Amino acid sequence: MMASPQARDxxxxxxxxxxxxAIFAAMLPTYTSLKGGAALLDGAVLTGLIALGVGLxxxxxxxxxxxxxxxxxxxxxAVKLAPSAGPMPAxxxxxxxxxxxxxxxxxxxxxxxxxxxxxxxxxxxxLRGITLIASGETTVLIPFDRLAMTDGFAARFLxxxxxxxxxxxxxxxxxxxANRTLWGRELYAIGGGRAEARAAGVSIRRPIVLAFALSAxxxxxxxxxxxxxxxxxxPLGFEAVLLEAVAACLxxxxxxxxxxxxxxxxxxxxxxxxxxxxxxxxxxxxFWAQSLATGALLIIVIVVEAxxxxxxxxxxxARRGASAT
Amino acid sequence: MLALTQSTSPPGRSARIVPLALxxxxxxxxxxxxxWTTPAFATVDNAFVIVRAAxxxxxxxxxxxxxxxxxxLFALSASQxxxxxxxxxxxxxxxxGFAGGAAATxxxxxxxxxxxxxxxxxxxxxxxxxxxxxAVFRGLASLVSGNGIxxxxxxxxxxxxxxxxxxxxTQSWAFAAIALCGWFLIRRARIGRLLVLSxxxxxxxxxxxxxxxxxxxxxxxxxxxxxxxxxxFTVAQFAQAKADLFTGTDFDYIAAVLVGGIxxxxxxxxxxxxxxxxxxxxxxxxxxxxxxxxxxxxxxxVGGLVVVATCxxxxxxxxxx
Numbered sequence: 027m028m029a030s031p032q033a034r035d036x037x038x039x040x041x042x043x044x045x046x047x048a049i050f051a052a053m054l055p056t057y058t059s060l061k062g063g064a065a066l067l068d069g070a071v072l073t074g075l076i077a078l079g080v081g082l083x084x085x086x087x088x089x090x091x092x093x094x095x096x097x098x099x100x101x102x103x104a105v106k107l108a109p110s111a112g113p114m115p116a117x118x119x120x121x122x123x124x125x126x127x128x129x130x131x132x133x134x135x136x137x138x139x140x141x142x143x144x145x146x147x148x149x150x151x152x153l154r155g156i157t158l159i160a161s162g163e164t165t166v167l168i169p170f171d172r173l174a175m176t177d178g179f180a181a182r183f184l185x186x187x188x189x190x191x192x193x194x195x196x197x198x199x200x201x202x203x204a205n206r207t208l209w210g211r212e213l214y215a216i217g218g219g220r221a222e223a224r225a226a227g228v229s230i231r232r233p234i235v236l237a238f239a240l241s242a243x244x245x246x247x248x249x250x251x252x253x254x255x256x257x258x259x260x261p262l263g264f265e266a267v268l269l270e271a272v273a274a275c276l277x278x279x280x281x282x283x284x285x286x287x288x289x290x291x292x293x294x295x296x297x298x299x300x301x302x303x304x305x306x307x308x309x310x311x312x313f314w315a316q317s318l319a320t321g322a323l324l325i326i327v328i329v330v331e332a333x334x335x336x337x338x339x340x341x342x343x344a345r346r347g348a349s350a351t
Numbered sequence: 352m353l354a355l356t357q358s359t360s361p362p363g364r365s366a367r368i369v370p371l372a373l374x375x376x377x378x379x380x381x382x383x384x385x386x387w388t389t390p391a392f393a394t395v396d397n398a399f400v401i402v403r404a405a406x407x408x409x410x411x412x413x414x415x416x417x418x419x420x421x422x423x424l425f426a427l428s429a430s431q432x433x434x435x436x437x438x439x440x441x442x443x444x445x446x447x448g449f450a451g452g453a454a455a456t457x458x459x460x461x462x463x464x465x466x467x468x469x470x471x472x473x474x475x476x477x478x479x480x481x482x483x484x485x486a487v488f489r490g491l492a493s494l495v496s497g498n499g500i501x502x503x504x505x506x507x508x509x510x511x512x513x514x515x516x517x518x519x520x521t522q523s524w525a526f527a528a529i530a531l532c533g534w535f536l537i538r539r540a541r542i543g544r545l546l547v548l549s550x551x552x553x554x555x556x557x558x559x560x561x562x563x564x565x566x567x568x569x570x571x572x573x574x575x576x577x578x579x580x581x582x583x584f585t586v587a588q589f590a591q592a593k594a595d596l597f598t599g600t601d602f603d604y605i606a607a608v609l610v611g612g613i614x615x616x617x618x619x620x621x622x623x624x625x626x627x628x629x630x631x632x633x634x635x636x637x638x639x640x641x642x643x644x645x646x647x648x649x650x651x652x653v654g655g656l657v658v659v660a661t662c663x664x665x666x667x668x669x670x671x672x
Contacts, residue, residue, distance in 0.1 A: 089478070140665050143478045144424065144615055148661055151602045152654025158647025261647070269486050272479060282476045312498065314594070318490025324483040325470060332473045 087284025097249030128242020218285025414577025422617030512587030533622030550617025
C-alpha cells in the first residue's frame with residue numbers, strides 16, 4: 027500500500043518524536059516511570075495549547091506573536107478572579123475574554139490588510155504593559171486559606187492529569203475543526219494561495235478572525251490553567267513560550283509560508299521538543315540551556331527544511347526539462 | 352507568510368521630507384509639552400540623560416532601519432546579541448585590552464550578522480529566524496559569562512564610556528556620526544542602492560540581476576555592528592557586563608523605526624528617520640518617567656504607540672497607492 031505524502035511526512039515526524047524519547051529514556055529513569063510520564067505530559071500543556079493556536083494562524087498564512095503576553099494577562103486575571111468566582115468559571119470566563127480580544131485583533135488585521143507579525147508585535151508590548159498594570163507589577167497569589175480549591179488540578183488518572191486531558195481534548199477539537207469543517211478548510215485555502223482563495227469566493231476575513239480568536243483563546247486557557255495550578259501568576263511570565271510554540275509547529279511540519287500543517291503533526295513536534303527540553307533539564311543543565319537548545323534546534327529544522335524544499339524544486343525542474351527534450 | 356514586498360513607485364523628494372518633518376514636529380511638540388508640565392525636564396542633567404539614552408537606542412535603531420529598508424521587516428535578536436557581545440567585549444578586554452577587545456567584538460558581531468543574513472535568505476522569514484537566533488544568543492551570553500557579572504578595569508574603556516568631549520557624551524558623537532554615515536550609505540553608496548532596490552521590489556531586483564541575499568546579509572551585518580557598538584559603550588560606561596543586559600529593549604528599537612515612519616514593506620525611508628524616532632522615544636520615556644508613570648503604564652503607552660504608528664503609516668503608504 028502506498029502511503030500518501032502527508033501520511034509519510036507525519037510518520038517521519040512521529041519517528042523523530044519517538045527517537046528523541048528513546049534517547050533520553052535510555053539515560054533517564056524518570057522517562058519510563060508512570061510519574062515521570064505524567065510530568066512530561068504536564069510540562070507540554072502550556073506550549074501545546076499555545077502551539078495549537080499559533081499553528082492555526084500559521085496555517086492561515088499569518089502569525090500571532092502576542093500569545094505569550096495574552097497568556098500572562100489571562101493568568102493574572104484568572105488568579106484574581108478565582109477566589110470569588112471559583113476556578114472553573116474563572117478559567118472559562120478568561121478564555122472567552124481572550125478569544126474576544128483575539129477576534130478583535132483578527133478583525134483589525136483583516137480590515138487593515140496589515141502584516142500580522144508587525145501588528146502583533148505592537149499588541150505583544152501593549153498586552154504586557156496591561157498585564158503589569160492589572161497585577162500592580164507584582165506576582166499575584168491565591169490567598170493561602172483558599173489554596174485548597176486548586177487541589178483538583180493535582181488529580182491524576184494513570185499518566186493523565188486534568189491539564190494534560192485538557193490539552194488532548196483541545197487538540198482533538200481543533201484537529202476536527204481544521205480537518206472536517208468548512209471554516210477550518212478555509213484556513214488552509216487562504217494560507218496556501220490567498221489570491222486564488224479570494225478568486226474562488228472564500229472570505230478572507232472570517233478565517234483570519236477565527237484563527238486569531240482561537241489562538242488568543244487557547245493562549246488564555248493555557249495561561250489561566252497553569253497560573254491557577256501553581257496558585258500564582260507573574261506579570262512577566264510566559265515570555266519564552268512563543269519560541270517554543272513556534273518551534274513545535276515548525277518541527278511538526280507547519281509550513282512557514284502557510285497552507286500546510288496538521289494538528290497530529292503539531293503534537294509530534296510538540297512532544298519531540300518537550301522530550302528534548304525536559305531531557306536536558308533532567309540531566310542537570312541550567313535553565314538557559316533550554317532556550318539555547320530550543321533556538322538551535324529551531325534554526326537547524328527550518329534551514330534543513332528550506333534547503334530540502336529548494337533541492338526538491340530543482341530536481342522537479344530538471345525532470346521536467348529532461349522530459350521536455 | 353504574507354508577501355513582504357510589493358511594487359512601489361520611486362518616492363519623490365517630497366515623500367522623503369514629509370516623514371522627517373512630521374517627526375521633527377512631534378519632537379518639538381513633546382519638548383514644549385514636557386517643559387510646560389514637568390519642571391525637572393528642562394535641566395542640563397536631564398538633557399544629558401535623554402541624549403545618552405537616545406544615542407544608545409538610536410545606534411541600534413539605525414542598524415534596524417537597514418533591515419527594514421531592505422525588505423526584511425525587523426530582527427528580534429538585536430538585544431540578545433548586544434547582551435552576548437557585551438559579555439564577549441568584557442572578557443576580551445580583560446585578556447587583550449580595550450582596543451583588542453573592541454576589535455574582537457566587532458569581528459564576532461559581523462560574523463553573527465552574516466550568519467543571520469544567510470539564514471534569513473534560506474528560510475525566508477526574518478521574524479522567526481531572528482526569534483530563534485535571539486534565544487541562542489541569550490543562551491550563549493549566559494554560557495560565556497557563567498551567568499555572573501564580568502567586570503573590566505580599563506582606563507581607555509572608562510574614558511570611552513563616560514567622557515564628554517566638548518561637553519557632549521561620546522555616545523552622542525558616535526550616534527550623530529553613525530546617523531550621517533547611514534544616511535550617506537543609503538543615499539549615495541552602491542550598497543545603499545542595493546538595499547533600497549531589494550526592499551522596494553524584490554522580484555524586479557532579482558530579475559535585474561541584483562543579489563537580494565547579499566542585501567539581506569549586508570543589512571543584518573550593519574545591524575549587528577550597531578549592536579556591538581552599543582554593547583561596547585554600555586560595558587565601557589558601567590565597567591561590567593552580564594547576560595541579562597538590554598532585556599526588553601528590542602521594542603524600543605522597533606518603536607523608533609516605526610515612529611520614524613520607515614515603510615515596513617521596505618524600499619523607502621532613511622536611517623535619519625530611525626535616528627529621529629529614537630530621539631522621540633527617548634524623550635517620551637523620560638517624560639513618562641519624570642511624571643511617575645509605572646513600568647506597566649509606560650509599556651502600554653509604547654505598545655499602543657507602536658500599534659497606532661504601524662496602522663497609520665500602513666494606511667498612509669499602502670492605501671494611497
